[in-house]
Protein backbone atom coordinates (compact mmCIF):
# COMPACT_ATOMS: atom_id res chain seq x y z
CA UNK A 517 0.00 0.00 0.00
CA UNK A 518 1.45 3.31 -1.06
CA UNK A 519 1.05 6.14 1.38
CA UNK A 520 0.68 9.67 0.02
CA UNK A 521 2.03 12.32 2.34
CA UNK A 522 4.51 15.20 2.43
CA UNK A 523 8.24 14.47 2.38
CA UNK A 524 9.93 15.45 5.66
CA UNK A 525 13.10 16.49 3.84
CA UNK A 526 11.83 18.45 0.82
CA UNK A 527 8.19 19.18 1.67
CA UNK A 528 6.82 17.89 -1.66
CA UNK A 529 3.59 15.90 -1.68
CA UNK A 530 3.61 12.45 -3.25
CA UNK A 531 4.06 8.75 -2.62
CA UNK A 532 6.23 8.05 0.41
CA UNK A 533 8.95 5.44 0.77
CA UNK A 534 9.65 3.58 3.99
CA UNK A 535 12.67 5.20 5.62
CA UNK A 536 14.71 3.03 7.98
CA UNK A 537 15.10 4.92 11.25
CA UNK A 538 17.74 4.49 12.54
CA UNK A 539 19.51 3.44 9.32
CA UNK A 540 19.58 -0.22 8.37
CA UNK A 541 23.39 -0.20 8.38
CA UNK A 542 23.26 0.90 12.03
CA UNK A 543 21.77 -2.44 13.03
CA UNK A 544 18.12 -1.66 12.28
CA UNK A 545 17.44 -4.85 10.32
CA UNK A 546 15.74 -7.18 12.79
CA UNK A 547 12.08 -7.75 13.67
CA UNK A 548 10.95 -5.04 16.06
CA UNK A 549 7.73 -4.29 17.90
CA UNK A 550 6.91 -0.77 18.97
CA UNK A 551 4.70 -0.40 22.02
CA UNK A 552 2.61 2.49 23.20
CA UNK A 553 2.27 3.15 26.90
CA UNK A 554 -0.83 4.86 28.23
CA UNK A 555 -1.89 4.94 31.86
CA UNK A 556 0.61 2.21 32.61
CA UNK A 557 -0.78 -0.19 30.03
CA UNK A 558 1.28 -1.35 27.06
CA UNK A 559 -0.33 -1.88 23.68
CA UNK A 560 1.35 -2.95 20.46
CA UNK A 561 1.58 0.04 18.17
CA UNK A 562 3.14 -1.71 15.19
CA UNK A 563 5.39 -4.64 14.37
CA UNK A 564 8.12 -4.52 11.73
CA UNK A 565 9.61 -7.57 10.02
CA UNK A 566 12.99 -6.15 9.05
CA UNK A 567 13.79 -3.06 11.08
CA UNK A 568 11.82 0.00 12.14
CA UNK A 569 10.66 2.21 9.29
CA UNK A 570 8.37 5.18 8.80
CA UNK A 571 6.80 6.38 5.53
CA UNK A 572 8.33 9.83 5.72
CA UNK A 573 10.49 10.50 2.66
CA UNK A 574 10.04 10.73 -1.10
CA UNK A 575 12.06 8.24 -3.09
CA UNK A 576 14.56 10.86 -4.27
CA UNK A 577 15.42 11.98 -0.72
CA UNK A 578 15.48 8.44 0.62
CA UNK A 579 18.05 7.51 -2.02
CA UNK A 580 20.02 10.74 -1.68
CA UNK A 581 21.01 10.05 1.95
CA UNK A 582 22.60 6.74 0.93
CA UNK A 583 24.41 8.28 -2.02
CA UNK A 584 25.92 10.91 0.29
CA UNK A 585 27.14 8.17 2.66
CA UNK A 586 25.31 9.64 5.64
CA UNK A 587 23.89 6.39 7.10
CA UNK A 588 27.28 4.68 6.81
CA UNK A 589 29.09 7.51 8.61
CA UNK A 590 26.48 7.44 11.36
CA UNK A 591 26.75 3.65 11.69
CA UNK A 592 30.54 3.79 11.97
CA UNK A 593 30.30 6.44 14.67
CA UNK A 594 27.65 4.47 16.52
CA UNK A 595 29.81 1.34 16.45
CA UNK A 596 32.76 3.33 17.75
CA UNK A 597 30.63 4.83 20.54
CA UNK A 598 29.25 1.43 21.55
CA UNK A 599 32.81 0.08 21.66
CA UNK A 600 33.76 2.86 24.07
CA UNK A 601 30.61 2.27 26.11
CA UNK A 602 31.42 -1.44 26.44
CA UNK A 603 34.93 -0.65 27.63
CA UNK A 604 33.62 1.90 30.13
CA UNK A 605 30.96 -0.55 31.36
CA UNK A 606 33.55 -3.28 31.85
CA UNK A 607 35.81 -0.90 33.79
CA UNK A 608 32.82 0.27 35.85
CA UNK A 609 31.83 -3.33 36.62
CA UNK A 610 35.41 -4.20 37.55
CA UNK A 611 35.81 -1.29 39.96
CA UNK A 612 32.31 -1.24 41.49
CA UNK A 613 31.07 -4.82 41.25
CA UNK A 614 27.76 -3.47 39.94
CA UNK A 615 26.17 -4.82 36.75
CA UNK A 616 27.52 -3.38 33.49
CA UNK A 617 24.26 -1.64 32.59
CA UNK A 618 24.23 0.31 35.86
CA UNK A 619 26.66 2.60 34.08
CA UNK A 620 23.58 4.35 32.73
CA UNK A 621 22.09 4.88 36.18
CA UNK A 622 24.92 6.59 37.99
CA UNK A 623 25.84 10.21 38.43
CA UNK A 624 29.33 11.58 38.80
CA UNK A 625 30.50 12.27 42.35
CA UNK A 626 29.60 15.96 42.17
CA UNK A 627 26.08 15.12 41.01
CA UNK A 628 26.51 15.96 37.36
CA UNK A 629 26.36 13.60 34.46
CA UNK A 630 28.78 10.72 34.25
CA UNK A 631 30.71 11.33 31.06
CA UNK A 632 32.35 9.00 28.62
CA UNK A 633 35.62 10.28 27.22
CA UNK A 634 36.06 9.14 23.65
CA UNK A 635 39.12 9.21 21.51
CA UNK A 636 37.98 8.73 17.96
CA UNK A 637 40.47 7.21 15.64
CA UNK A 638 41.42 4.43 18.02
CA UNK A 639 40.78 0.76 17.56
CA UNK A 640 37.35 -0.73 16.95
CA UNK A 641 37.80 -4.47 17.29
CA UNK A 642 40.71 -5.30 15.03
CA UNK A 643 39.99 -2.38 12.74
CA UNK A 644 41.67 0.99 13.02
CA UNK A 645 39.07 3.70 12.57
CA UNK A 646 40.37 6.94 11.13
CA UNK A 647 37.57 8.11 8.92
CA UNK A 648 34.87 9.20 11.34
CA UNK A 649 33.21 12.08 9.57
CA UNK A 650 31.49 14.73 11.71
CA UNK A 651 29.98 16.57 8.72
CA UNK A 652 28.17 13.44 7.59
CA UNK A 653 27.26 12.24 11.09
CA UNK A 654 25.59 15.49 12.15
CA UNK A 655 23.63 15.72 8.89
CA UNK A 656 22.36 12.17 9.37
CA UNK A 657 21.30 13.04 12.94
CA UNK A 658 19.54 16.20 11.75
CA UNK A 659 17.89 14.29 8.93
CA UNK A 660 16.54 11.71 11.38
CA UNK A 661 15.16 14.47 13.60
CA UNK A 662 13.35 16.05 10.64
CA UNK A 663 12.10 12.68 9.40
CA UNK A 664 10.04 11.98 12.55
CA UNK A 665 8.15 15.28 12.51
CA UNK A 666 4.37 15.14 12.42
CA UNK A 667 3.85 18.73 11.37
CA UNK A 668 5.49 21.06 8.84
CA UNK A 669 6.44 23.51 11.56
CA UNK A 670 10.22 22.99 11.39
CA UNK A 671 10.30 22.58 7.63
CA UNK A 672 8.23 25.69 6.89
CA UNK A 673 9.25 28.14 9.62
CA UNK A 674 12.89 27.10 10.11
CA UNK A 675 14.18 26.57 6.57
CA UNK A 676 17.81 26.65 7.76
CA UNK A 677 17.32 23.15 9.23
CA UNK A 678 16.45 21.33 6.02
CA UNK A 679 18.91 23.54 4.13
CA UNK A 680 21.73 22.46 6.47
CA UNK A 681 20.73 18.85 6.07
CA UNK A 682 20.84 19.07 2.27
CA UNK A 683 24.07 21.08 2.15
CA UNK A 684 27.46 19.41 1.70
CA UNK A 685 29.28 22.65 2.56
CA UNK A 686 30.02 24.24 5.97
CA UNK A 687 26.79 25.64 7.38
CA UNK A 688 24.87 26.21 10.64
CA UNK A 689 21.34 25.91 12.03
CA UNK A 690 21.47 28.98 14.29
CA UNK A 691 19.72 29.87 16.49
CA UNK A 692 18.92 26.16 16.82
CA UNK A 693 21.30 23.74 18.47
CA UNK A 694 21.60 19.98 18.16
CA UNK A 695 22.57 18.06 21.29
CA UNK A 696 23.50 14.52 21.97
CA UNK A 697 23.79 12.45 25.14
CA UNK A 698 24.22 8.74 25.73
CA UNK A 699 21.40 6.78 27.31
CA UNK A 700 20.42 3.20 27.97
CA UNK A 701 17.06 3.97 26.40
CA UNK A 702 15.24 2.25 23.60
CA UNK A 703 13.83 3.40 20.34
CA UNK A 704 11.51 6.36 20.78
CA UNK A 705 10.70 9.79 19.53
CA UNK A 706 8.51 12.46 20.92
CA UNK A 707 6.19 13.97 18.40
CA UNK A 708 4.56 17.36 18.41
CA UNK A 709 3.55 17.14 22.04
CA UNK A 710 7.06 18.22 22.91
CA UNK A 711 6.44 21.54 21.22
CA UNK A 712 4.14 22.58 24.02
CA UNK A 713 6.58 21.68 26.77
CA UNK A 714 8.35 24.53 28.50
CA UNK A 715 11.17 23.58 30.82
CA UNK A 716 14.19 25.19 32.36
CA UNK A 717 17.19 23.69 30.66
CA UNK A 718 19.67 25.92 32.41
CA UNK A 719 18.45 25.74 36.01
CA UNK A 720 17.71 29.45 35.95
CA UNK A 721 13.97 29.39 36.19
CA UNK A 722 11.30 29.42 33.55
CA UNK A 723 12.42 29.10 30.00
CA UNK A 724 10.53 29.06 26.76
CA UNK A 725 13.05 26.83 25.04
CA UNK A 726 11.35 24.48 22.64
CA UNK A 727 12.90 21.13 22.08
CA UNK A 728 12.42 18.00 20.05
CA UNK A 729 13.81 14.68 21.19
CA UNK A 730 14.52 11.37 19.57
CA UNK A 731 16.27 8.33 20.99
CA UNK A 732 17.99 5.73 18.88
CA UNK A 733 20.19 3.71 21.22
CA UNK A 734 22.71 4.51 22.51
CA UNK A 735 21.98 8.13 21.56
CA UNK A 736 19.52 10.59 23.02
CA UNK A 737 19.24 13.45 20.55
CA UNK A 738 17.78 16.89 21.18
CA UNK A 739 17.07 19.75 18.86
CA UNK A 740 16.60 22.97 20.82
CA UNK A 741 15.40 26.36 19.67
CA UNK A 742 18.17 28.31 21.40
CA UNK A 743 21.94 27.93 21.40
CA UNK A 744 22.23 28.07 25.21
CA UNK A 745 20.34 24.88 25.91
CA UNK A 746 21.00 22.37 27.22
CA UNK A 747 24.82 22.55 27.65
CA UNK A 748 27.89 23.16 25.55
CA UNK A 749 29.37 19.72 26.05
CA UNK A 750 26.46 18.01 24.32
CA UNK A 751 26.39 20.18 21.22
CA UNK A 752 27.14 18.58 17.90
CA UNK A 753 25.58 21.15 15.57
CA UNK A 754 29.02 22.77 15.21
CA UNK A 755 29.98 19.71 13.21
CA UNK A 756 27.85 21.29 10.49
CA UNK A 757 30.84 23.58 10.10
CA UNK A 758 32.62 20.67 8.46
CA UNK A 759 31.99 19.90 4.81
CA UNK A 760 30.84 16.31 4.31
CA UNK A 761 34.18 15.58 2.67
CA UNK A 762 36.17 16.16 5.87
CA UNK A 763 37.05 13.54 8.47
CA UNK A 764 37.68 14.30 12.16
CA UNK A 765 40.70 16.41 12.84
CA UNK A 766 43.03 15.14 15.53
CA UNK A 767 41.71 17.75 17.97
CA UNK A 768 38.12 16.64 17.50
CA UNK A 769 38.92 13.02 18.13
CA UNK A 770 38.84 13.59 21.87
CA UNK A 771 35.25 14.15 22.94
CA UNK A 772 33.25 13.75 26.11
CA UNK A 773 29.64 12.68 25.84
CA UNK A 774 27.41 12.95 28.92
CA UNK A 775 25.63 9.73 29.78
CA UNK A 776 21.99 10.45 30.56
CA UNK A 777 20.02 8.76 33.30
CA UNK A 778 16.82 7.57 31.60
CA UNK A 779 14.95 7.44 34.91
CA UNK A 780 15.19 11.19 35.20
CA UNK A 781 12.95 13.56 33.28
CA UNK A 782 14.88 13.66 30.05
CA UNK A 783 18.46 14.37 31.04
CA UNK A 784 17.75 16.39 34.16
CA UNK A 785 21.10 15.44 35.60
CA UNK A 786 22.87 17.28 32.84
CA UNK A 787 21.37 20.59 33.80
CA UNK A 788 21.63 20.78 37.55
CA UNK A 789 24.89 22.63 37.94
CA UNK A 790 25.50 25.75 35.91
CA UNK A 791 29.14 25.97 36.94
CA UNK A 792 29.76 22.45 35.76
CA UNK A 793 28.09 23.22 32.47
CA UNK A 794 30.40 26.14 31.86
CA UNK A 795 33.39 24.09 32.90
CA UNK A 796 32.49 21.33 30.48
CA UNK A 797 31.91 23.79 27.71
CA UNK A 798 35.41 25.20 28.03
Ligand SMILES: [Zn+2]
Pocket residue numbers: 523524525526527528573574575576577
Ligand atom coordinates in the same frame (compact mmCIF):
# COMPACT_ATOMS: atom_id res chain seq x y z
ZN1 LIG B 1 11.66 14.66 -0.57
